[in-house]
Every structure is written in structure tokens, then in C-alpha cells.
Amino acid sequence: MPYNHQEIEKKWQAQWEADSAFSADASKKSKKGNLYILDMFPYPSGAGLHVGHPEGYTATDITARKRRMEGFNVLHPMGWDAFGLPAENYAIKMGGHPRDITRKNIDNFRRQIKSFGFSYDWDREISTCEPEYYKWTQWLFLLLWKNDLAYRAKAPVNWCPTDNTVLANEQVVDGKCERCGTLVVQKELEQWFFRITKYADRLLAGLDKLDWPERIKAMQRNWIGKSEGVEIDFDIIDDKKEEVIRVFTTRPDTLMGVSYIVLAPEHPLLDELVTEEHQMDLVNYRDQARKKSELERTQLEKDKAGIFTGAYAHHPLTGELVPIWVSDYVLTTYGTGAVMGVPAHDERDYAFAKKYDLPIKWVIASPDQDDRVADAAYTDMGILVNSGQFDGLTSTDAKQKVADALEGEEKGRRVTFYRIRDWLVSRQRYWGAPIPAIWCEDCGVQPVDPKNLPVILPDDVDFKPTGQSPLVGSKSFHEVNCPKCGNAARRESDTMDTFVDSSWYFLRYTDPTNSEVFADEASIKAWCPVDLYVGGAEHAVLHLLYSRFVCYALKDLGYLEFDEPFVALRNQGLILGPDGEKMSKSKGNVVNPDEIVSEYGADTLRLYEMFMGPLEDAKPWDTKGVVGVRRFLDKVWMARERLADSVDPAIDKAVAKCVKRVGDDTDAMKFNTAIAEMMKCANVFAAAEAIPREAYMTFVRTMAPYAPHLAEELWSEVSGAKSVFDHGWPVADESLLKDSIVAVAVQVNGKLRATIDISPELGADEARARAEATENVAKHLEGKEVKKVVYVAGRVINFIVV
């Protein structure tokens, strides 16, 4: 008979809640110490949870439950990343207030998450949109501001015309708004920034010590984009002025191959140096370039077009004349906005030179002479040629020698550039934490006194985005005095990027109700940093990089004793629809976890999601497969009817092996193979007429982190004791793990010819004799000379014959 999952799961969820079974208490004595196991908190969308959410949550829940059984004190909290555009857009479209919509969504998310039986400490639940929380987001802003890590500046920024707000670089994907897909336009606006670039080098170096997926580390390295090279000054030939064009290159070894210089269309020196004859060309070209959207610039990647300015510069070492060109393949936002054109050894320069018939000078020869093709740039390292004093050097040596020469002449210097930009944190939207600043006509922009936090998000506003923050229209919000001179002033009306909210939330969980500090020092010390963090790979750069930055800053400012917030990180893979495609409403392949829980139970859903395949892989959903794990649970359930005070060494052995394997695999987060092992054990139970009670109860404890409801029910029914989680993680009986007889493969010249059942302790000679005695092996050895015999005890014996 199948078990009644609805009744059992409801019963134990209520029991856990009544017992506060999972409350984390740092003051509690624990023999193993404290662990912080964290899920990336969800954005509570209107659609509710999808099956992807419980995948990561189950992985951490299994880990947390097992660690508790082992005697660790575990902090395992859940909360809500509750500010953000979707709720606000929904409110604009459908009416209502983003707060009400968000709270309703949170209620639904909480109900769903509780239905899965996760062992969260609900007393620590946080929500970033509540004033008790965002007070400290604002405090963080003030702290960074006070320490010159937050500042206001005018800069070219990304503007989304649909959402009517600026976006961080990280939120622009393929030139489009990450949220709504609208083409982003560049605007010159004054905005608030966090000085993340100050930490570029440390954020890069810190990656090395992290237990994170290589992929994620590579993406962060890529995003930080460190490149070491040389800045080179080219003197402009101009009687009137002493100006230089500064270029940046990572390949100073190609300096002798320069045949022109290219400036970005926005380069500040352009107006001065363009000759009269080329002035109109420049005006037209700039006009054209400005009209191109980011997307067009990307799509036209291969089309290198530009114009000649009529001006020339001196080569810094040879003094040779070098023409100065303009093209938008050079970006203002990287390096110096000017590059030296070396067509022979750079693909872009090559394309440009071909188009405008500029000289192509080969200065690097491939060490592999034949490799050099004349109809393409040679971009690898090599040996210098046609380079005067540098001839014969390798690229690596030449880089140093050229840099030395330039530094000697004061024509250049070694520099490091980063691709990462400062983090733009202000948004012209309503549903976010107000930036705690006050504008005074006399004193300029002033920080709000921390005593007056939180700056409450007002209700008397119209949410419709107009390009200005909706807060601009709020009267109550703006009746404020300057904190410095006391005169009437107005509040900053921008709100913060929601990534600021989520950049520190894991600290708040350690002390979620504190109204004096963002979290008490002792609480942070007790739990942080996070020992295990699990979430989707989509946060590879944004959230994870921002959180790291905030922790580095807080450490420098004396608030934390660690810089890296997440010691170990794992990404759960995407769960695809049954058709193997990414789940989406439009494809109609979305699986609703509520239906699985109601039809098969939470334990089945948990087990199935872990059984599908390795945690980090993308895996298609198969409802038929769900039935398979439910059958397994029913087998375990039914086995309780055949318990006996009997002895069965075979079953004891199967259980001991299961305990060992499940323990090891759970620690390695190989949940799929752990479950396969439990299934094997259940099959042994199913085939047995009587099952030793002791062995069965050990199995139930082993299964408990995976299927906690069923385990609790079986434990209380069979043992009469209260919670299976109070009884510790079972220890495998080592003596049962060793097999006295094993099947050893017998090979002749590497081909399997037989297997023999022998003791793994058996000596090589005896094993050989046993192997030779088997009929098939004898047949293959007949008439052959045995050159060598390889024996690996307990595994394989291989005869090498001729």
C-alpha cells in the first residue's frame, strides 16, 4: 500500500514548526562547531516558485539536515529579495501598490517553500523591502559615501527608454536592457556610483582562494578584465601646440610595426588636430557613429570604417611620421580611447589597413616559419624582425625591452587597465530603498544623519515612470531641512539598485531584528563567512561580485574580520522542460511544483530533483521518472510490515554499505548516486521476508535528510521515539564493509576471459593458479608463452602472452 503523503507531510511540518526544530542558536554548545548553509534568496515573482527553485533548496536542505545530525550547529535561513521592477511595473499596469503585491507574492512563496519541508529557521526571515531592513541598506550607503567609496559623477550611462531608468553595465546584455529587452541608449547623466574599481585587483586575486566553480571564477576574471601593458605617447606634429596622443597596448613588442594611429570618435583631442580639409569628414563621421546603437555597433563588428584627420604624429622611437585616423572600432570607454594600428599583427588593424590601403609592416615572425600567411594578421607571439635594435628577440623579451626603451625616453610607461567600471547604483524608480541624501541650495548634497534612518519610502506618489524618480512628486518626502545649515532642502529622489539590497543580506540573517546595528559583531563572528552558498549561475558576476566588493569594503572599514563572503559556491543546473527546452510560459512546458507535491508528495519531489542527475548539470524533467522515486519510497514504507528481531548478515551488510556511500556522496553533493544506493538497499528490503529492525532503523536515519517526512513517520512508528533528527547520523560498521569474496576479472592480453570469485587477501600465485584453472582462460593460454602476469588484488589479473 502506498503511504498517505498528504497526511504525513502536513503532520511533520506542523511538528517541526511547533518544536522550532531548526532554529539556529549560536550560543548553543556544539561539539562540531557552527556552519552557515545558504540559498540565494528568491525574488518573489507573481508566478510563484517553479521547479528550479527547490532544486538548489533541496541540495542545501539535505546538507543542512545531515550536518545537524552529525552534531553541527547550522544556520539555514530564507528571505526575500523583495524590491525590484516587476512588482512596480505590475502595479502600474494593473493598479495596486507594489508593497501589497510583493507581500502577497511573498506569502505564496513562503507557503510553497514550507510545503517542501525545508529546514529553514523561519524566525530569521528577512525581506529587503521592509524599513527594518532597508534602514541598513541606507546605512551601508552612508558608510561607503563617508569613506569615498560612494560618489556622484556625470558620466555616459546606459538608459533604458522603456523602464525609464539608468542601468548598471552588468544589466546591459547585447546592448539591451536585461529586464525588458529594449535597446539601451547612452546618456550623459549625473548618477551615484560605488567605487568597486578601487577593489579590482583584490577582487581578482581573492578568487584564487575560493572553492567556487571554475566557470564562475573565469567569468569574474573576465569581467574585471585586467590587462597589463604600456601607455605610449605619440607627439603630434603641430607648430602651435605641444600635445601627445596617448595610446594603450598590451603588445609593445609590435611597436615597430605601427603604420597609423586610430582615435575614438569621441576623443577630446580630435577637434584640435583635425586639419581644415578633413573637418567636414569628421563632423559627418561622428554624426553617423552617434546614430548607431550599441547593437548595430556589435553587429557591424567586422566592418571597419573610419576617416583620416589629415594630422600626423611622430613614432616615439623612430620619429617616423604616422597618420592619425578616426574610427569607432576604438572605444572611448576602454584604455585611453586611442590605439596604435599594427595591421600585420592585429586582426582589426589588418581589416582597417586593407580597407584604406595603409602600409602593413611585418615585425613578428612565427617561430614556425611556414606558419606565416601573408593574407591575415599574425597575432601570436614570435621573433622580432624589421625592428632595428629589437631584431631577434622573442615577443616576451621584446615587450620588456620596448617598455624599457620607452620609459628611458619618457615616451611611455607600464600600466594596468581594468575593464570593470564603477557600479552605478542610482535608479529613477519607486520600488527600491531611497538614497539617503539631501540637496541643499547652499551646501550642496548632504548625507542624511544616520540617526534619522530609515528614510521611509513615501506612499503619496504616482508610480508612472517619467524619466524622473516617482519620488519627485511626493510632497511628504520632500519637506526636509538641510542637515548642515538647517534651511529648507529637498531629498534625493533616486532609489538604489536592488543589487545593493542583496549585496549584504547574508550578514543580516545572523542578527535579523537588531535595530542598533546591521548585525551584532558576535553574531557575525559566530556564523560568517557563509560555508556553503547555492544558487543559479545567472548571478555569476552581478550579485556575487557586488557582495564580494561590499565585504572587502566592510572589512577595510573595520566591520568584518573576513573579506570573502562565500567560502564555497555551487550552482544548480537548469531544469529543462520535458521537451528538453528551457521552461517558459510561451512554450507551455512549465512544471508546477505544487502539483507534484500534492500528487506525489514533497519527499518525492525532493528525491526526484536530486535523482535526475548531477546538481550542476542541466536536466530535462520527466514526470515518469517522478513515479520511479515514489515507488522507491513506497517500497521503504511497505518494508516496515516485515520487521523482525531477526538476524540477516546480508541485510546488515547492504545497510552498512548504504550508510557509507550515502554519507560520502552527500558530503560530495553527489545526491543522485546517494539516492541510487538507497534504492538498491530498498530493493534488498523488498526481496526479504524478514528485515532486522535495527538495520531498517539505520536505513531510515540515512534516508532522513533526503525524505525527512517519511523518515520521521517511520522512526516514530517503529521506535516510538520523537524525532529521527535527534538521533544522529549513523556510523557504518567498518567490519561489514569488507567483502570476504570478490569477483576478480581475468584477462588475457587485456581481454576479459573469465571472472573468479576469490578472497581479496589471496596471494598472487594462488590467484594465478585459480585463474589458469578456469576453462576459458586455459583455452586462451594453451600453446602460448606467458610473458608476464599483472595482478591487482581483488580487482583484476592479466596474463600477457605471445
Added chain:
RNA sequence: GGGCUGGUGGCGGAAUGGUAUACGCAGGGGACUUAAAAUCCCCGGGCUGAAAGGCCGUGUGGGUUCGAAUCCCACCCAGCCCACCA
């Protein structure tokens, strides 16, 4: 174009130098049943053979090794990420 990850039965996957395909799904056969469902047991890489067995087999081609899905080299394909970054 660059980087990363991967390619194993009909399907999800297991095995990280030692019997390839554990476990599950789907399929076939049997037991129980008036019957069906449920449940339980057995069989499932290909070719060949009555069987025992033999040959082939982890994307392709080579290499290292007594022995390779696993390590090395080259290539093909797929997915993800980045991409005019000088």
C-alpha cells in the same frame, strides 16, 4: 573569434586507470487476478552462434599503458558564457 563545460544503451544517467552501461524510466517475458490496475520476479548495447563462446562497442583519428569512457595530441559536434577590450 575567445574561454569554459561536455559528447556513454530507446531516454535521464553510473563508472575519473582495472569486469562499460550501477540506479531509475520506457520496453519484453512471467507470477498473482475472472479480468484490469497495483505489486513482485526475470530479461534487455550491436552482430554472430543451438549453446559455450567469439568479434565489435563510450563523437572521430592517432598515442601512452599489461590494461583507457577515464591520461596525452589532433579533429568533429553540442551547450553555456564573453566578445571591436587594443
